[in-house]
Amino acid sequence: MGRLQQRACIVTGAAQGIGRAVGEALLDQGARVCFADLNGEKVAQVADANRSRLNGDNAAVTSCQVDVTDREQVRAMIAHTVEKFGRLDVKFNNAGVNKPMNFMDVTEDNWHFIMDVNGLGCMIGIQEAARQMIAQGGGGKIINTASVASRQGYDNVAPYCASKFAVVSLTQSAARNLAKHDITVTGFAPGVVATEMWEQVDKDLMEIGAAERPGQAMEEFAAEILKGRVATLHDITGTTTFLASPDSDYMTGQIIMIDGGMVLV
Numbered sequence: 001m002g003r004l005q006q007r008a009c010i011v012t013g014a015a016q017g018i019g020r021a022v023g024e025a026l027l028d029q030g031a032r033v034c035f036a037d038l039n040g041e042k043v044a045q046v047a048d049a050n051r052s053r054l055n056g057d058n059a060a061v062t063s064c065q066v067d068v069t070d071r072e073q074v075r076a077m078i079a080h081t082v083e084k085f086g087r088l089d090v091k092f093n094n095a096g097v098n099k100p101m102n103f104m105d106v107t108e109d110n111w112h113f114i115m116d117v118n119g120l121g122c123m124i125g126i127q128e129a130a131r132q133m134i135a136q137g138g139g140g141k142i143i144n145t146a147s148v149a150s151r152q153g154y155d156n157v158a159p160y161c162a163s164k165f166a167v168v169s170l171t172q173s174a175a176r177n178l179a180k181h182d183i184t185v186t187g188f189a190p191g192v193v194a195t196e197m198w199e200q201v202d203k204d205l206m207e208i209g210a211a212e213r214p215g216q217a218m219e220e221f222a223a224e225i226l227k228g229r230v231a232t233l234h235d236i237t238g239t240t241t242f243l244a245s246p247d248s249d250y251m252t253g254q255i256i257m258i259d260g261g262m263v264l265v
């Protein structure tokens, strides 16, 4: 028996990377999971792969195409999950984007693109999950993906840092508002995790002259990490499963750093 038996969960940004790994770790603990992503085709394949992994257990897995910046689509994703699982217990607001630019070259378009997905998407995600949790009588867990970039600013990714600082303050504000409904709002802040996101980030860094070759930025970050290496997905999922489980019931408004000692705050 897992720690999350029958809990109904949604994970956004679940077609790959951290979101996919978080969703799969929840399934391994007995939860039911809606994998949601902007890339509907890819996230449906993730759901299929997990159905096969669970010997065709169709009741535990579903998927949904969603743009987290669109409130109607977020509502439809929650309605789909409730139709499938009967309720919503845990919501991970994990979808995120980055698009490095030198600070002096940051454009309004770059700012809005990143702030919309990482900031507005997080706020809409909290609000709509909470609405469902309140409607079903209260209780529930909302978990947001922050970053080391939510604790200090980094060159070349200013809007990303601003958007992740926003995730921290949204977590705190929502925790205060939703405590009366027994809904907790927490988050986790990965350091550097080897995911597909870095393929594009590397290309962007080379384009703006901030790196000479793929992998260089990760190596430079790794040199600053007390653990001496970047994170694997396995380094992340123990904490995310904990945040979704009853073991974290007395926590709210907090962000857990999972960064190997990259930022000490």
Ligand code: NAD
Pocket: 012, 013, 014, 015, 016, 017, 018, 019, 036, 037, 038, 039, 066, 067, 068, 069, 094, 095, 096, 097, 117, 121, 145, 146, 147, 148, 189, 190, 191, 192, 193, 194, 195, 196, 197, 198
């Ligand atoms: P990733 O790029 O591998 O995956 C992100 C997923 O989000 C993609 O599948 C993408 O399609 C989806 N997505 C993008 N825009 C969306 C939208 N509008 N609506 C719905 N889905 C959308 O990224 P990752 O590395 O797995 O990162 C996941 C989260 O972790 C992000 O919030 C990211 O900022 C954060 N994070 C990542 C790292 C890292 O080093 N990888 C470090 C700190 C924080």
